[in-house]
Amino acid sequence: MVVLALLLSLAAAVLANIGASLPIYAVFIAGALLPTAVYRVLLGGAMNLGLCIGALMMMLVLTLFASRLAAATHRSLRIGHENRRLAGALEQRTREAERANLDKSRFIAAASHDLRQPVHTLGLLLDVLQGQSLSLQAQETVTRMAHVLDSLDSLFAGLLDISRLDSGAIEPRRTDFALRPLLLALTDEFNAEVLAKGLSLRCRASDVWIRSDPLLLERILRNLLANAVRYTLRGGIVIACRRRAALLRIEVWDSGIGIADAQQGAVFNEFYQVANRQRDPDQGLGLGLAIVRRLGALLGCPIELRSRLGRGSVFRFSVPLAIVPEPLSDAAPAVNDAQAALPPGWPERQVLVVEDDAHARDALVSWLASWGCQVVSCASAAAVREALETIPAAPDALVTDWRLPGGEDGLDVVRLVRQRFRATLPAILITGDALDDARRLAREHGVVLLHKPVRPAALRAALGAHWLTARVAETVAAPSPPRAGAPRRQEGAS
Template sequence: MPVLPRLTDSKSTADKVLIQQVQALERASTGARVATFIQGAAASWLCRHDSNQWLLLAWLAALGIFNIAAVSRTLYLRRQPLDASNALHRLRVSTALPTINGLLWAAGIWIMWVPDNLELQLLLILVIAGISQGSLQTLKAHLPALFRFFTPCVGSIVVMAFAYPGPHSLNIGVGTILYMAWCIGFGITAHREFLESTRKNFEFEELSISLQVQKDIAETAIQAKSRFLAAASHDLRQPIHAQGLFLDVLQRTTLSPAQHELVASAAAACSASAEMLNTLLDFSRIEAGVIKPQIRAFMVQPLLNKIEREFAQQADAKGLEYRSRESALAVHSDPALIELILRNLVSNAIRYTERGGLLVACRRRGSQVLLEVFDTGIGIEASQQRAVFREFHQLGNPERDRTKGLGLGLAIVEGLARTLGHALSLDSRRARGSVFRLTVPLATEAPAARLAPAEPRTAQPLRLRVLVVDDDESVRQSMQHLLRDWGCECHAVESIEAALSLSRRWVPEVVISDYQLRDQRTGVEVIEALRAAVGRGLPALLITGDTAPQRLREAVGSGLPLLHKPVSPSRLYRELVTVVPC
């Protein structure tokens, strides 16, 4: 796992600030030295006279040599690596150079000062004021460097004013002292602002790195979670799928009442496991973005009746009153997805209600229809009302009781509502209950009539040659038992090669293939190979136990009818009748 940088690592921050100080001093030195040398040359020319011209030439030569040496040294240092190990030495060099420069200017003022010439004195004061103002900006990164240049340079004016008394000496001396005090205060403030700005920049940089690392960790965790869920879901779906098919066949055999009761209990347990896996599948389908709404007009009441038939027994078992208001309204949406939303909301209401009951209502509001699920359950605090829509988030289930679900129901509801473009809202009060509202467009056209699909127990036997391709032996056996029980002639193989070999002597009328086979082969490849061998019109079904988003997108992208393990016998029967009309 990546290690997060510590924002409070003072040593690291101090080293970075030190390096920044050195860089600031070195960046400003070249241009500043050229400018001060030009100012020195101009002042020397104006202040020259017979008694000081040789001293001025010597001083100007010394100033030039110093500046050339200082610039050369700085340019050399800039080409060298700068890090915490050599930053302190570079800072000392950058501090020593302004000290020498300040002393040189102090000597220059002593040479150029003319006691009885106020104009030249004011000229020198202006030159020094300009140089000192520049130093406040170029040397503010390091106070010792600033003061070691500024003090001798400006202080020499005060010394000369009082060393050579004149009519204006007091004014010049006092004014210069006040100016020095202002400059010192300004320099300290500028230095503090520099340090504060530098530290904030580094803290922001470290915070950005920390946030990026945290984002990477979160993304890694999400990917790991998705891989784990996909792998665990796939491995669990195979035996549960086979178990469900075996139990369906067994229930149609001659059994004693006690055996029927045991088989029914086993089927109920298998159905509960399948329901939890299908919840994971619904969530994975939303994450993968493979849900494509089939929008049409439909009546709400048949859907409400279906959900009430499914959940009324659960409500009765907890002593809850289940009510559903009659409605003659039709809505414009995807009935399968609306059913899934309402099933999750009703299941959630029953799960978190201990007394009272729940109400499923449908009412019109303008051009919209409100589908509402009320309960008298534990309620949700305002601070938790957004969190409950997060995946695997559950209230009042620290022990992770499996009877309370996986914590995915409301995440699925929100994801489906977002996919459909329908508004979803929650009103709740702690210990008073909750109401979830889904806003759906009112249908403007008459709903088309839909025929109920036939069930395998009541429908005519199928007379089909069915080829099953699956690399799991238990799935192959269960599919063969079920299909033969429906009157089909069925063979089951585990690979593309075996399927092609069989098709040369026995031509199937329909193929049912698992999507993910061994050796990175897929059911799509099987179906394409068989169609090339026996005819392009060969009907086919894909079945998958994989819930990885990428796999789901690949399977859906094939354009073949896709079923998800565990597949109920009734669903498998309906799909077979659909792809191969009997």
């Protein structure tokens, strides 16, 4: 009886280890208990028969438990394998969806030149039309067309910015810079619109230096300010900065309509607007905060939102602080407003225009001619080579498109003209590409880059900045006239 009890205890203990495999457990329990049971039957007697029957019943019970354990184990394994298969399939589908979304974004970013070209040409022609003498009814029609074109331009710019961010075409270029001048410039930019709505705009920023990408940071703040001005009907807007250890928290407060808790997560989605259910384009397109969220993630400073319905909102994010550099002792004199003012015309300036689109080329020529410039236009780099044979002197500026026929681009034209006249003449590169290649190459070659659609003010400012810088440099380099009574220096004198 003691030996039988020990064997039954061993069979029950082994059930937890090998019971999940019914054949293995059946072989084990049969080898452990059947010899003892058969031996008891052969010995004979009521007690031995009872022990044999008890042993057989325990074998049956333990085998039944092993059968249920094996079934549960197999079911659990099947579920585990199915879950892994489904997880793998879901991961594969997710990768395919992300790849498709990335391909779509890259396609839109790469095709941005072809998408922007019609808008760019239409803007040029419309601006030429605005400069002509028109009837009152025609002027109203042109004004409406300009309004529609601005909406279309904003939509294209927003969509292409989102596609560039999603495709990874934008890489932040972090540098150390002072934040206060940037905030003051943005405050001055929005001040007229704020005053027109009867609001107040205040800037509370100390003289701190931060490390970030100034262009992308400016885009974030401009979108946040535009959003605050649009949805603030009374009160005001405040831009504030607060130190937090090695970080600087930048906040944009407003006393606008506020955002309900249920909508705060959705305001960063594309085309979502809290108070524009009628989809009025005059109230924006709903892409500003979507771009802000992507730019914040790109710079490593996620945007936080706190808002109360009817009480206003605050958007905040943090950027790392930088070490303030020592002030320069020999600082260059700043150019005052009178010097920076653009001249009314440039009658003695010669500009070389290279544009393969005939409509855009004619509009550019009309623009520059209306400003008094003498224009030479070409449609390709091959035409530029022919024109250079007849141009006696280097042009004062070069305005060229990025993409040109014949497998050449605007930088090829820049290099060609500069090599022909052995001079680093000012060059403006106009592009509709959303990729960073054009910006990087333009920076390496000292070329100003303008993105399509180009407005007359942007082109005029770029040309004026070129020629103003050259005029200031000539003034600084020119020798000052001798003072009365001062002795002239003889050549060869020590």
